[in-house]
Amino acid sequence: MEASQPVIHHHPSKLPCPGPELNAPLQEWDKTAFSPPPQILPFVAIICGSGLGGLADLLENSVAFPYKDIPRFPQSTVPGHAGNLVFGELQGKACVCMQGRFHYYEGYSIAMVTYPVRVSTLLGVETLIVTNAAGGLNPKFNVGDIMLIRDHINMPGLFPCMSDAYDADLGRLAREVAEEQGCSSFLQQGVYCNVGGPAFETVAESKILLSLLADAVGMSTVPEVIVARHHGLRVFGLSLITNLLDSEELERNDEGRKGEYCSCVEGMMGRIHCKQNDLLV
Numbered sequence: 001m002e003a004s005q006p007v008i009h010h011h012p013s014k015l016p017c018p019g020p021e022l023n024a025p026l027q028e029w030d031k032t033a034f035s036p037p038p039q040i041l042p043f044v045a046i047i048c049g050s051g052l053g054g055l056a057d058l059l060e061n062s063v064a065f066p067y068k069d070i071p072r073f074p075q076s077t078v079p080g081h082a083g084n085l086v087f088g089e090l091q092g093k094a095c096v097c098m099q100g101r102f103h104y105y106e107g108y109s110i111a112m113v114t115y116p117v118r119v120s121t122l123l124g125v126e127t128l129i130v131t132n133a134a135g136g137l138n139p140k141f142n143v144g145d146i147m148l149i150r151d152h153i154n155m156p157g158l159f160p161c162m163s164d165a166y167d168a169d170l171g172r173l174a175r176e177v178a179e180e181q182g183c184s185s186f187l188q189q190g191v192y193c194n195v196g197g198p199a200f201e202t203v204a205e206s207k208i209l210l211s212l213l214a215d216a217v218g219m220s221t222v223p224e225v226i227v228a229r230h231h232g233l234r235v236f237g238l239s240l241i242t243n244l245l246d247s248e249e250l251e252r253n254d255e256g257r258k259g260e261y262c263s264c265v266e267g268m269m270g271r272i273h274c275k276q277n278d279l280l281v
C-alpha cells in the first residue's frame with residue numbers, strides 16, 4: 001500500500017480546525033471584566049522573554065494591568081517575568097507587551113501557555129513579536145549574541161503546518177535595523193529548539209540537538225508561534241543567547257545585550273505599519 005503524503009497548508013486562515021489543545025475555549029475570556037484602554041488599539045503584541053521585560057518600560061503613554069487583575073489570566077511564577085500586560089506606544093506605534101510569559105514546565109497546559117496569544121487576536125493584533133533567553137548550541141555563537149529565529153524544532157508536533165512560520169520581510173527589516181544600529185556583528189540567525197525544561201540540557205543532550213541542526217535551545221516560544229500562525233498573525237522572533245552549551249561548565253550572563261535587544265525591537269516597531277493602513281513592510 002502506498003504511504004499517504006503529508007498535506008502542506010500555506011493559508012493559515014483556511015486551515016481546518018486543529019486539536020483540542022489549540023482550540024482552547026476563548027469564551028473564558030470575559031470582555032466585560034477587563035477593558036483595555038480605548039485610546040490604544042494595539043496591532044503588535046510583544047512577548048518578553050526571561051529577564052527581557054524591561055522593553056515594556058520603554059512604552060509611552062503606557063497602562064499596565066497586573067495579570068492577577070485580569071480575569072482567568074494565568075499567573076507568572078518564574079523570576080524575571082513580572083506579570084503585567086502593558087498597553088502603550090513604542091516609536092509612536094500602538095502595541096501590547098506581555099511582561100512575563102507562561103511556560104509548560106510551570107505546570108500550565110499548552111492551551112494556557114498560549115492563551116494570551118489568543119486574547120491578543122481579540123484585541124486586534126496582527127503581528128506577534130516573540131522574544132526569549134536561550135542557550136547557544138551553534139559553535140559560532142557567543143554569549144550576548146542576538147539570534148533572529150528563522151525556524152524552529154518542535155518534536156511533539158502540533159497542527160498546522162509551520163514551513164513558513166517566521167515572516168521573511170520582518171527578518172529582512174530586523175537585519176536592516178541591526179545594520180543601522182551597529183549590531184550586525186552579533187546578530188545571528190538560526191533554528192530555535194523548544195524543550196520542556198526546566199533543567200538545562202546535559203552535554204549529551206546538547207550534542208543531540210546540535211546534530212539535529214538546532215542553533216539555540218529554550219523552553220518557550222514555539223507553542224505561541226504555532227497558535228499565532230493558526231490565527232494568521234505575522235510572526236517575528238528574537239533569542240538572546242544567555243549561555244553556551246558547549247562545555248560542562250555553564251557560564252551564564254543574563255544581562256548580555258539587553259539594551260541592544262530593546263533598541264532592535266524599538267527600531268523595528270518604528271517601521272512596522274498597521275495592515276489596515278496597507279503600509280506593510
Ligand SMILES: O=P(O)(O)O[C@@H]1C[C@H](O)[C@@H](CO)O1
Pocket residue numbers: 048049050051078101103131132133134197218219220221
Ligand atoms: O521565557 P523564556 O523562554 O525567555 O525563558 C527561558 C527559559 C526558562 O524559563 C528560563 C531559563 O533561564 O529562561
